[in-house]
Amino acid sequence: MTAPVLSIKGLTKAYPGVVANSDVSFEVMKGEVHALLGENGAGKSTLVKMIYGLVKPDHGTMIFQGKAYAPAEPRAARAAGVAMVFQHFSLFDALNVAENIALGMEHPPRLADLAGRIREVSETYGLPLDPFRTVGDLSAGERQRVEIIRCLLQDPRLLIMDEPTSVLTPQEVEILFQTLRKLTAEGVAILYISHKLEEIRTLCDTATILRLGKKVATCTPADTTARALAEMMVGTVLHTPERSGRALGDVALELSGLSVRSPSAFGCSLKDISLEVRQGEVLGLGGVAGNGQDELLGALSGELRSGPDMVKMHGRAVGMLGPMERRRIGLLCAPEERLGHAAAPDMSLTENAMLTGSLRERLERRGFLDWGRARGFAEAIIQRFDVRTPGPGNAARSLSGGNLQKFVIGREVMQRPEVLVVNQPTWGVDASAAAAIRQALLDLAAGGTAVVVISQDLDELMEIADRFGALNEGRLSRIRPTSELNIEEIGLMMGGAHDMEVAHV
Amino acid sequence: MLKLEKRPQPSKAWVWLAPVVAVIATMIAGGALFALLGKDPLVAIRTIFWDPLFSEFAFFYRPQLLVKGAPLVLIAIGLSLGFRAGIWNIGAEGQYIVGALCGAGVGLAFYPMEGWFIFPLMVMAGALGGWAWAMIPAVLKVKFGTNEILVSLMLVYVAEQLLASMALGLMKNPEGFGFPGSRNLQQYPSAHNAELIAGSGMHWGVVAAMVAVIFAYVLMTRHILGFHIRLTGEAPRAARFAGVNPGRLVLICLGLAGALAGLAGMFEVSGPAGRVSIDFNVGYGFTAIIVAFLGRLHPLGILMAGLLMALTYIGGEIAQSRLGLPAAAIQMFQGMLLFFLLAVDVMTNYRLRLTWREVA
Structure with a gap:
């Protein structure tokens, strides 16, 4: 545990207009799990890309296992013993596990031999995986195992993991942690990037915290609190969203027996979903990614039509209506994917304000557009939600993820919805922006709006939701008040075992 | 590096x-x-770009700029709407031919009757013909998900066969001594798309092209339909989220492009060309694709690009005859x-x- 596997000295990388990393130095010891913490845009990705050979540092040196290390490309990094599991998987849905792994290898062995090795590695590290299953049929957790095994086959000395738990149920997280502990016991060092502070406190031996490209601290996470870690990341004192007591009104949104086929071959169709949300209530829907979240949002926004009575607003059947008509009666949505779904990347913020605001903000009169008003609306969103941008004329893609998220959530919130449905409202958003978005959702509920939050961040749901349900393979679990739930039970609901649990009682 | x-x-x-x-x-x-x-490259370039406008015989070529530019602009404006939305109509040449056939057909059907209403009827028939020809790839795409690039392109060759059959059969001039080709509409006043100002090259097609430019400009910058067209091209998923019905957009964009191409064909056959002949079409429908992109799919850009392309047509002809290119x-x-x-x-x-x- 004493020798550093990787030591970084004074790494600096500047892009036009922004310094991503400035003079960052730290060491990763043999056999430790080292957390890399920071808000979005703090420079974690750039740093990791430099270690993995995707980006070349402007200044600074790295020493890996006692030798000078300057990988020109990922291949060189892998040859030296550095492996990386990315947040977004690079797998082909239509191929099986072994074929996918073979595609990433420079000299793939025969498929049968490879399958044998995959079995061997998966058993050694407690990651059960059948090499001949088609990847399209695997859950997100199983897909991640494919990526991890792909890395382990290279016998790495340093394993980099970028937000590995964002797609896992609590039980799957526990399995992953056991695997990682096994690896560290063998002397592998792990560089672990995450936003989830409690997780880092249980798993990681050391944490390096970055803010605005600079290292601000190295500490032992177990000795500090999650709140203290967060405040080091943000550099200010954090406000926890406040919930004021609110009275629930009538049922605003009602789904009864909602079943919709997914338009994509590897999507997840919705099966017999029923729920009610009252005015002033926040309903949280959890679940592992790919279990029908996108489809549910589509069925509510009007992108996917259903039987008229399956979706009701204030008792009125709206399942057959399209997005425009639903906006007219106050059912607004904010999808998960910011670029390309919630916003058009190359269009300006003014045009993106027009995208959903044309009707309710009266930016359009008999088909003719009022760009002056649209600009005003965009400016109002930018101001109220503290969106950092030079102005509404800038393209959506020029904004950072967190800022664009504030814009797309703000755009719907400012239209005074009767019912607001958001999917992953704070995904990839830094802590202070996330707090602002959650506060805005709670304020909206306090004003009598029915809010549905679909999210994979359980801490978020526990913080803002009044009641909680989980999506599993397109079905919805029983919905229960959050106050009577603990993380263990939520995990069971997400895994689809809620029926068994009921049977026990 | x-x-x-x-x-x-x-x-x-x-x-x-x-x-x-x-x-x-x-x-x-x-x-x-x-x-x-x-x-000599310098002479060739000068012949193409300079001589049509400023040489000794420019008075003869200048009107040609409008005559050749109008169909290019008219077709390119229609194509640009679809191109902005990612709907690739490559078959404007076919829509142009069918528009011309329908327009000329209505005119010939009234021959030798004279009346003010004949020309307007021909205009409508031309637009409808182009529209109908474009509706084939549009409906196939919406109903069965076929590729509009392939279908619209292949229909060009069908239209060319149709043109040949008309020139040799149904529309052949009965007083033409057996030669292929229809009666000359230039000699039929009620159906003639004559010059509005003699010697200027200005005919109704030029007027229609100008109107189309203004219409497209207003549509794309001020109207929700134009916004939805652009949105669909930039981010199809965001467009569906905004409430755009992609199938409806395909029908509208292809239909408008077809109608404008049909109009261009009709104005050509009743004016500068005069008659339906086997080699009536000269590739305006394909050249308009270049015009649309050269003009940045922007109405005013297309206007300029159309005139530039017309220039290369005229200059090219001069270069052919004078330099033997x-x-x-x-x-x-x-x-x-x-x-x-x-x-x-x-x-x-x-x-x-x-x-x-x-x-x-």
Whole structure:
């Protein structure tokens, strides 16, 4: 545990207009799990890309296992013993596990031999995986195992993991942690990037915290609190969203027996979903990614039509209506994917304000557009939600993820919805922006709006939701008040075992 | 080492600079091509770009600019609407032919009757014919998900066969001594798309092209339909989220493009061409694709690009007769323009950076 596997000295990388990393130095010891913490845009990705050979540092040196290390490309990094599991998987849905792994290898062995090795590695590290299953049929957790095994086959000395738990149920997280502990016991060092502070406190031996490209601290996470870690990341004192007591009104949104086929071959169709949300209530829907979240949002926004009575607003059947008509009666949505779904990347913020605001903000009169008003609306969103941008004329893609998220959530919130449905409202958003978005959702509920939050961040749901349900393979679990739930039970609901649990009682 | 680097947002300057650079690059490469053919490149370029406007015989060529430019602009405006939305109508040539056939057909059906209502009826028939021909790929795409590029392109060849059959059969001039081709509409006052001002080249097609430019400009910048067209092209998923019905958009865009191409064909057959003949179409429908892109899919850009392309048509003809340049060389010259434009277009989203390999 004493020798550093990787030591970084004074790494600096500047892009036009922004310094991503400035003079960052730290060491990763043999056999430790080292957390890399920071808000979005703090420079974690750039740093990791430099270690993995995707980006070349402007200044600074790295020493890996006692030798000078300057990988020109990922291949060189892998040859030296550095492996990386990315947040977004690079797998082909239509191929099986072994074929996918073979595609990433420079000299793939025969498929049968490879399958044998995959079995061997998966058993050694407690990651059960059948090499001949088609990847399209695997859950997100199983897909991640494919990526991890792909890395382990290279016998790495340093394993980099970028937000590995964002797609896992609590039980799957526990399995992953056991695997990682096994690896560290063998002397592998792990560089672990995450936003989830409690997780880092249980798993990681050391944490390096970055803010605005600079290292601000190295500490032992177990000795500090999650709140203290967060405040080091943000550099200010954090406000926890406040919930004021609110009275629930009538049922605003009602789904009864909602079943919709997914338009994509590897999507997840919705099966017999029923729920009610009252005015002033926040309903949280959890679940592992790919279990029908996108489809549910589509069925509510009007992108996917259903039987008229399956979706009701204030008792009125709206399942057959399209997005425009639903906006007219106050059912607004904010999808998960910011670029390309919630916003058009190359269009300006003014045009993106027009995208959903044309009707309710009266930016359009008999088909003719009022760009002056649209600009005003965009400016109002930018101001109220503290969106950092030079102005509404800038393209959506020029904004950072967190800022664009504030814009797309703000755009719907400012239209005074009767019912607001958001999917992953704070995904990839830094802590202070996330707090602002959650506060805005709670304020909206306090004003009598029915809010549905679909999210994979359980801490978020526990913080803002009044009641909680989980999506599993397109079905919805029983919905229960959050106050009577603990993380263990939520995990069971997400895994689809809620029926068994009921049977026990 | 040269490196391409993605710009944080598209460069506004390059959007308009790219066509200019492309024209210059085409002149250089085209000049080299002409030199290889044994012609003086400077004379060839001057003959194409300068002589039609400012030479001794320019009074004869200048009206031609409008005559050739109008169908190009009219068709390109229609195509640009679809192109903006990612709907690729490559078959404007076919829609142009069918529009001409329908327009001429109505005119010929009334022959020799005279009446003010005949020409308007022909205009409507031309637009409807082009629209109907474009509806074939549109409906197939919406109903069965076929590729509109292939279907619309293949229908061009069907339309050409239809044209030949009409010129040789149904629409053949009964007083034409057995030669293929219809009666000359220029000699039938009620159906003649005559010059509005003698010697100017200005006919109703030119008026229609100007109206189309203004209509498209207002549609794209001020109207929700134009906004939805652009949104669909930029981000189809975001467009569906906004409430755009993609099938409806395909029908509207292809239908408008077909109607405008049909109009162009009708104005041509009843005016400058005069009659339905086997070789009536001269590739306006394909050249309009170049015009649309050269004009940045922007109505005003298309207007300028259409006139520029008309210039290369006229200049190309002069170069053919005076310098003996082959017709294929002129077509290549026009093709190069699109090629260079697409290449230079990279600069809109990327910038070039000179980097020196660092000493490791």
